[in-house]
Amino acid sequence: MRKFLLKFSIFLLIVLAVMAGMEYYVRCVDNSPLRHRSDYFFEHAGELDGIIYGPSLTARAINPEWLSPSTANLAMAGGAINVDYKVFLKSLEHAEPKFVIFDLTLAYLERRNDATYENLRRLPYYYGIWNEKAQLKDLFLARAPFADHFLNRPREADYNKYGFEASIPDECDNIAKIKRQIENKHFQLIAKKRAGRRLALNDANYHENVAMLEELVTTCRERNITLIFYEPPKYCEAVNVAPPVHYYRRSAFLDRVVDNKTVHWWDLSDFQNEELDHFLNLIHVNIRGAELVTEEIDRRLEEMGY
Amino acid sequence: MSFNSLEYGVFFAIFFFLYWFVTNRNLKWQNILILVASYIFYGWWDWRFLLLIFTSSLVDFLVGRGMERTGDDRKRKWLLYVSLAVNLGILGFFKYFNFFLDSFKTVFGNLSPVAEWSTLDIILPVGISFYTLQTLSYTFDVYKRKMKGTDDVISFFAYVSFFPQLVAGPIERATSLLPQFQKKRVFTYEGAADGMRQVTWGLFKKMVVADNCGTYVWEYLPTYWDHSGSTLFVATILGTFQLYCDFSGYSDIAIGSARILGFNLMKNFDYPFFARNIAEFWQKWHISLITWFRDYLIGWLKGYTKLKLVRNIFIIFLITGLWHGAAWTYIVWGLMNAMLFLPIILGKRVRYRKPVAHGRALPTLREFWKMFRTVTIFGSVGVMFLSPTVYDGFAYFKNVFSLSLFTLPMPPTPRIYAFIILIVVEWRQRTREHGMDFTGQNIPAWQRWLAYLLVVLCILFYGGVNQEFIYFQF
Structure with a gap:
């Protein structure tokens, strides 16, 4: 028995040591946009005029560097309203923004992220946001798929100080890729599948999200924060595939809350969306597209006095 | 729990x-x-x-x-x-x-x-x-x-x-x-250490192979009408690995846990993927259930003529199917498995007395083909097991065997390839009790410890999204 327990304990210690080493290493080298964006946010929280929330569409579409007001873009890949809302509440503990831009892409009202969402594992570490459904293992960054972390790691130099991926490689390749997606049946199938997943209806999520957004509106009104719901551009082929009920649901919500004083709605879904070379893929803009979107948003903010 | x-x-x-x-x-x-x-x-x-x-x-x-x-x-x-x-x-x-x-x-x-x-x-x-x-x-x-x-x-x-x-x-x-x-x-160091190894191997099978394969299977199987035959074929094969690793992983954890407590439980899986025909496969798959029926049911179904053998096989697989669950899909799955025995019973019977590639490191091409054929047939029939209705099961087959079978399948995530590690390890260990049974092998301690460490780290870092054991529903 003694031999067994001794060897087992030694083995356990080795495993724990390796795990601790990996965890430390991952925390040192984590080059996720989330890390860069949160670093910028916490360093400049006191001087921010605006904060932006949303999924990867917004993460790709708005570069705070090109906006006149001091802004942080806290959008993150694969985001959802429940995560954005948590980040919003957390960020209000540190900053006093004058305006907030909140992505309300079509079908976003149907999406919620559960405990398996990869970035949730980073949220406790970078934002101090703890998801009550998350497990103990989710506290560790190394537990987020280790291989994926290394395979998909962009270079440090790819980000600007706002955490925006400012040097995405050769757009020509991406145009060819989009063309393939449009022309090739196999890629069409992948695109269709992804669109299907993104556009799936979910009543429970919808009701919970609407309740959360109403709280968001109330908080913004109470704190005198201008709230701008918006939708970033998508390539025209991708725009008209959503079931009408998505439009109806979003319009119903917006009709209730938009007053064009504190709460606004900017629909940029068809903004410059026929130019293939503004897109990274069917739904994300590239740097050129981001430049145009950010310029448009800056113009509208200026009109509002920011 | x-x-x-x-x-x-x-x-x-x-x-x-x-x-x-x-x-x-x-x-x-x-x-x-x-x-x-x-x-x-x-x-x-x-x-x-x-x-x-x-x-x-x-x-x-x-x-x-x-x-x-x-x-x-x-x-x-x-x-x-x-x-x-x-x-x-x-x-x-x-x-x-x-x-x-x-x-x-x-x-x-x-x-x-x-x-x-x-x-x-x-x-x-x-x-x-x-x-x-x-x-x-x-x-x-x-x-x-x-x-x-x-x-x-x-x-x-x-x-x-x-x-x-x-x-x-x-x-x-x-x-x-x-x-x-x-x-x-009585506590023995050898028993407890081997039990621990078996538990670890079972967790690897479940959390690394089954759960990762499951993400692909459950992504495409429920919406089979939307996908190419090639994707569905890959889902079928991965589904077979998922089922095997899920269930045999559970058995390994059970047997290992019992060994640590000084109990010996019977072997439930004997490397079924290395079977050369469906009869040999069923001697290696869910052994405790099949032998239960053999011990307690066959005795009442007397008879050794070919016709009676066919009758007995159909009765046993009908009950096996029904035992799995109260649905027509399980009954059809059982009957389909029984039908796979017909060519063996009615044709020239082949009995394998020695394990595959006995005394050799690698199988011959013929043996490899037989193993691949057996797994593919079992996997294809297994689609019925995983389908919500009999109609869906047959419609799935129809979609697999279409022209789109010859197109590129949807790419699996890299972690799914863990099943290759499983095949390599289990092939090496195919005459032993389990995948990490190192007893009596002259492997230096540092190499064994390195193997344990790699397996544990794979479980910790490459495990898929937690899924309930499939057999809990039975």
Whole structure:
């Protein structure tokens, strides 16, 4: 028995040591946009005029560097309203923004992220946001798929100080890729599948999200924060595939809350969306597209006095 | 409480301490501890299930004692019927009531006397099919005088509810497991270390291979009409790996956990992917269930002519299918498996007495083709097992065998390729008890430790999204 327990304990210690080493290493080298964006946010929280929330569409579409007001873009890949809302509440503990831009892409009202969402594992570490459904293992960054972390790691130099991926490689390749997606049946199938997943209806999520957004509106009104719901551009082929009920649901919500004083709605879904070379893929803009979107948003903010 | 949860790790650590350090000097107290721990383990899902397992255990204990005390064969037969009626009655009600009612209504419609009845909102108790067969094996063995009816109520209740194999097997015979409760267990370093290795290998199979394959399978299988034949074919093969690793992973954890406690459970899987035909496959897949039917059912289905053999195979697979669940998909799956035996029974029978590539490191091309063919056939039939309806199962086949079979499949994520590690390791270990059975092999300690470490790190860092064990639903 003694031999067994001794060897087992030694083995356990080795495993724990390796795990601790990996965890430390991952925390040192984590080059996720989330890390860069949160670093910028916490360093400049006191001087921010605006904060932006949303999924990867917004993460790709708005570069705070090109906006006149001091802004942080806290959008993150694969985001959802429940995560954005948590980040919003957390960020209000540190900053006093004058305006907030909140992505309300079509079908976003149907999406919620559960405990398996990869970035949730980073949220406790970078934002101090703890998801009550998350497990103990989710506290560790190394537990987020280790291989994926290394395979998909962009270079440090790819980000600007706002955490925006400012040097995405050769757009020509991406145009060819989009063309393939449009022309090739196999890629069409992948695109269709992804669109299907993104556009799936979910009543429970919808009701919970609407309740959360109403709280968001109330908080913004109470704190005198201008709230701008918006939708970033998508390539025209991708725009008209959503079931009408998505439009109806979003319009119903917006009709209730938009007053064009504190709460606004900017629909940029068809903004410059026929130019293939503004897109990274069917739904994300590239740097050129981001430049145009950010310029448009800056113009509208200026009109509002920011 | 699932084996792949942190709760089970904590539960087992506490149990291990109490078992080997507190109650180890008194067999009765050790068995009481096993019984209490098993009831806690089982009640973790739903405490109401405890009443069923208690009833089942009590009836078979009393029936066993009754049989032991009477010499009258007629009385013994009546006691056997009581046990069958209670156990199969509970199983039938909780598992099959709604299924038979629905099927009856479908066939006879408004004319049937049960047309007015509505289905009940019944929860299926976890592992009921497993422990029912286990407790029945005791009654059969006492009835056939293969063993004596026990007077030790604690050890009998502990035998029925023994937590490592309670929920998903291996389905143990009373003649093998019950005596182990009645003699003092001794801790051996070799047994505990090997048990630990087997648990680790089981966790690797479940968390790294099955859960990662499952992400691909559950992404494409439920929406099969939307995907190419090639994607569905890949999903079929990965689905087979998922099923194998999920179930055999559970068995490995069960057998390993029991070994740490000084028990020996029967082998449930014997590297079925290295079988050369479907008959050999079924000798290696879910061994404890198939041998249970062989031991307790075949005896009544007498006959050795080819026709009777075909009849017996169909009856056994029909029951095997039905045992898995109350749905037509399982019945059709069972019958399809039985049909796969027809060419073997009616044609020239091939019996393999030696394991594949015996004495060689690699299989011949012919052997490789036979193994691939067997896995593919089993996997294809397995689609019916995973489909929600029989119609979906056949529609899936139709989609697989279409022109789109020759297109590029949807790419799996890199982590799915862990199944290649599984094949390589299990091929190397194919004559041994489990994938990490290093006993008697002359491997330097540092290499073994490195292997353990790599497997544990794979479990920690490359595990897929946690999924419930598939066989818990049975």
